[in-house]
Structure formats: C-alpha cells, structure tokens
Amino acid sequence: MNLPTILIIDDESSIRKLLRLTLESVPYRVVEAVDGREGLHLAAAERPGAIILDMGLPVKRGDEVLKEIRTWSDVPIVILSVEQEASTIISALDAGADDYVTKPFRTDELLARVRVCLRRSLPATASGNIVSIKDVEIDLEKRIVRKNGQSVHLTATEYDFFLYLLKNQGRVVTHNQILKAVWGPQASNESSYPRVYMRHLRQKLETKPDEPEILLTETGVGYRLVE
Numbered sequence: 001m002n003l004p005t006i007l008i009i010d011d012e013s014s015i016r017k018l019l020r021l022t023l024e025s026v027p028y029r030v031v032e033a034v035d036g037r038e039g040l041h042l043a044a045a046e047r048p049g050a051i052i053l054d055m056g057l058p059v060k061r062g063d064e065v066l067k068e069i070r071t072w073s074d075v076p077i078v079i080l081s082v083e084q085e086a087s088t089i090i091s092a093l094d095a096g097a098d099d100y101v102t103k104p105f106r107t108d109e110l111l112a113r114v115r116v117c118l119r120r121s122l123p124a125t126a127s128g129n130i131v132s133i134k135d136v137e138i139d140l141e142k143r144i145v146r147k148n149g150q151s152v153h154l155t156a157t158e159y160d161f162f163l164y165l166l167k168n169q170g171r172v173v174t175h176n177q178i179l180k181a182v183w184g185p186q187a188s189n190e191s192s193y194p195r196v197y198m199r200h201l202r203q204k205l206e207t208k209p210d211e212p213e214i215l216l217t218e219t220g221v222g223y224r225l226v227e
Contacts, residue, residue: 003027003028003029004028004029004048004049004050004118005028005029005030005031005046005047005048005049006023006028006029006030006031006048006049006050006051006052006114007030007031007032007033007039007042007043007046007048007050007051007052008020008023008030008031008032008033008051008052009032009033009035009036009038009039009042009043009051009052009053009054009057009062009065010032010033010034010052010053010054010057010080011034011035011054011056011057011058012054013034015054015080015103016032016034018107019052019110020032022107022110022111023111023114026111028049028114031046031048034058035057035058035059035060036057036058036059036060036061036062036064036065037059037060038059039051039053039057039060039065040060040065040068040069043065043069043073043075044072047075048075049075049076049118050075050076050077050078050114050117050118051069051075051076051077051078052077052078052080052110052114053065053066053077053078053079053080053097054079054080054081055079055080055081055083055088055092056081056082056083062079062081063091063092063095066079066092066095066096066097067095067096069096070095070096076098076099076117076118077096077097077098077117078097078098078099078100078101078110078113078114078117079092079097079099079100079101080101080102080103080105080110081100081101081102081103082102082103083102084102086219086220086221089172089220089221090174090176090220090221090222093172093173093174093177093221093222094174094176094177098117098171099113099116099117099171099172100172101113112170112227113170113171116169116170116171116227117171129141129142131166133169133214133225133226134213134214134226135147135148135207136205136214137149138162138163138166143159145159145162145205147204147205152204152205153204154201154204155200157182157183157197158197158200158201158204160182161178161182161194161197161198161201162201162205164178164181164182165215165223165224165225166225168225169225169226169227170224170225170226170227171224172218172221172222172223172224173222173223173224174221174222175191175194175195175221175222176188177222178193178194178222178223179191179193179194182194182197194222194223198215198217198223201215202215213226214226
C-alpha cells in the first residue's frame with residue numbers, strides 16, 4: 001500500500017513519539033526532523049503529503065521554515081505550537097500555513113486537520129457538482145444554494161465568499177485572506193467586509209444565526225466552514 005507521508009518537524013521527542021504513534025495508526029507513513037534545517041532537507045527529499053511544523057525550533061525557526069518551503073512548494077502545512085496569541089496565528093496563516101493547532105492538543109482534532117489538508121479538492125457527491133453540509137446543499141455547476149431543499153438567494157459577493165470558505169472547508173482562513181480572495185488586494189483596509197457579509201450568510205444559511213453550526217468564528221483570527 002502506498003501510504004501518504006507526513007513529515008513531523010518538532011524538537012520535542014515526546015511530541016514526535018505521540019504524533020508518530022497517532023499517525024501510524026491511521027495509517028500514514030511518518031518521517032521526523034528535530035530542527036528547522038533538517039526539516040527543510042526532508043521536506044525536499046521526501047516530498048510529503050503534509051507537514052506538521054513546530055514554531056519554536058532550534059537552528060532555523062518554524063516561521064523561517066514555513067516561508068522558505070512556500071517559495072518552492074504548496075504542500076499542506078499544519079502549525080503545532082504553544083503560541084496562542086491571535087496575532088501569531090494570523091501571521092502564520094497569512095505566511096502560508098494551512099492550519100494552526102495549539103499545544104496541548106487533542107490527537108483526534110489534529111488528525112481531522114491533517115485529513116482536511118490531505119484532501120485539497122472540494123468534497124462532492126457522485127455527481128461531482130453537488131456539495132452538502134448539514135442541511136445546506138450547493139450546486140457548483142449551477143451556482144445554486146439550497147437549505148432544507150429550498151433555494152436560497154445569495155448575492156454574487158455572498159456566493160463568492162461562501163465558495164472561498166468551501167474551497168478551504170475545515171481550515172481557518174484569516175480576515176486578510178478573505179479580503180484578498182473575495183474583494184481583491186485593493187480592499188485590504190476594509191476590515192469590516194468579512195464580518196458584515198458573514199452576518200448576511202448566517203442569516204440565510206444557519207438555522208440559528210446567533211448559534212452557528214456551519215459558519216464558525218475563530219475568535220480574533222477569521223472563520224472556518226465546518227467539515
């Protein structure tokens with residue numbers, strides 16, 4: 001069997017051991033690096049399906065490793081770090097990380113994040129054009145959104161916003177990433193746009209807009225469309 005390879009870059013042996021046992025039980029093939037320099041070497045040599053990257057690395061810091069990898073590869077990267085400040089998380093995501101998990105972490109949550117990263121394409125039914133999330137259905141070909149079988153009218157911008165979240169389903173996306181993807185680089189200072197349009201989407205797609213189950217907020221960071 002040709003197993004997906006996961007590269008772990010972390011200087012804590014106990015964390016590497018836990019991650020290896022967890023990932024190999026899936027099963028995935030696991031390779032390990034103990035510092036940033038070795039991590040870069042293995043990222044190039046092994047061409048992993050995904051990377052779990054610690055930020056507090058010796059020799060070369062995690063943020064440096066992230067930025068360097070992004071100059072030549074779009075391999076999915078999940079940051080694993082003790083840093084919980086929103087500004088640090090936003091900086092990592094904007095620099096190209098696909099997701100961010102804080103230590104201590106739940107292994108089942110980390111596995112879910114890795115699965116999302118490995119599954120880059122949109123989830124779809126056998127028709128290839130219909131995506132279902134709880135009671136919401138999206139027809140990608142016809143650009144039609146339904147809730148409980150009833151058509152829901154979304155403006156062009158609302159649809160583009162929702163589609164961007166769908167393309168990143170299960171991953172947190174920052175306000176800056178949303179602004180650039182939906183409104184373009186010229187809207188980088190319009191920080192209220194995502195918040196306003198998220199409110200519109202929740203009013204139309206959530207059963208209880210004040211208690212969202214589909215369009216989730218990552219406090220101080222951005223939004224996540226539930227997997």
